[in-house]
Amino acid sequence: MQKYSKQTRLLLAVDCIIFGFDGETLKILLIKRDFEPEKGNWSLMGGFVQANESVDQAANRVLTQLTNLQGVYLEQLYTFGNTKRDPLERTVSVSYFALIDINKYEAQLSKDYHADWFPLKKVPKLIFDQQDMVEAAKKRIRYKAALHPILFELLPEKFTLPQLQVLYESVFNTSIDKRNFSKRVLATGLLIKLDDKDKTGSKRGAFYYQLNKQNYYTKFQSFINILPNPDTLQV
Amino acid sequence: MQKYSKQTRLLLAVDCIIFGFDGETLKILLIKRDFEPEKGNWSLMGGFVQANESVDQAANRVLTQLTNLQGVYLEQLYTFGNTKRDPLERTVSVSYFALIDINKYEAQLSKDYHADWFPLKKVPKLIFDQQDMVEAAKKRIRYKAALHPILFELLPEKFTLPQLQVLYESVFNTSIDKRNFSKRVLATGLLIKLDDKDKTGSKRGAFYYQLNKQNYYTKFQSFINILPNPDTLQV
DNA sequence: ACAAAAGTGTTTTAGTTACACCCATGG
């Protein structure tokens, strides 16, 4: 089966940076690595690409293994290819980032995989070059969210404008005027106002909204304008 | 040296989409593949990642092989990992795109490598999934150029505003008001006006400009605003 | 003297920011 003779064959891995939002801060999901080297240390969920699967399929497999979720937003981030990144054997890793609704994630799974959620500011030391992967993922999510409506992937089907605003404020580490925020968000045409309210956050309650899926898919690739001053954003 | 036993090892390649601008249209550089399969057909410049080099190094090596240029703008684009993309043997390819000053490219090299420049609208049939790579690169260059000043990498050290405008108009397939264009470009603070003129394009001549390297490097990551209506751009 | 491309300024329009009060409700 080796038709290109004399060429080096090497290990190819995938690693997933899995983001979730708990209503207050953006978090990532890490596991305790269960094999050597670095066994027992915090790590991204990952795995080797198998002979019979594409790289994308490998990333999806690995993500589903840990979360038991299907159809999740998953995007290729960057391929890390330094020769020494895995000290045991040359391994190139294709990193992906995923955005999941943290409520759909079952806590039970954390026990099975010795996994845990970490706020971005409290990420523990990670194995190999995974610190770089997380940094790249943080940059990418901010970059992309400044231009495209990806953050909705982190919220449940029904959400309120205050919830959405907290999410944006947390991702961009800024505070936004709620009047202007609501104007900009509603001007995108991506939201449908529902009749019922979320009463958990206040006595008056805040109206629920849901995504207008049609507009969402057609406008996903175009630039949107939810943030103030996106021009001055350093990304 | 195989420490992770029972895992699949596979071939890893790099492929480069090399862009150049001849003053009229955006072009890419292709070669005639000199080994089987698909020997003699048009192909991107590429090669296998060797045991002792990083993936980035492989991309740089391959680019320098064909162009004899160093220090060129080279950015990782996407990793293509379908199982069947190379019919001979499973090969995952990390694609990169490069922006070069077409004047620095020596025509002699084209003869050595049986290479040629093709306008984006006249790219011939390519091997494997390289058509997808070129499409991804076209999208990426437009996307990135709409937000960041990468197109200067395609121009010589000294260039005129009319030349720059033709470049933008060609990349975005649009026509731009020259008064507004010059206002926006100069407002970026990226350009230094020189004293001499390019007289090849007109009797009066157009002033040369060069990049303010300092501002260029510090502002490279922030969003700039040279295009009209970037919001409505489909990318 | 005229053709051909370079260069420049102003008005109009649209979009963004800043800002403060009333509303609804549970306790």
Next chain:
DNA sequence: CCATGGGTGTAACTAAAACACTTTTGT
């Protein structure tokens, strides 16, 4: 009845778009 968070409108300002004429010079 009051504390808490939700919801909304307007005026001031800033940025973008539209638009046309003058300059230079080689032939």
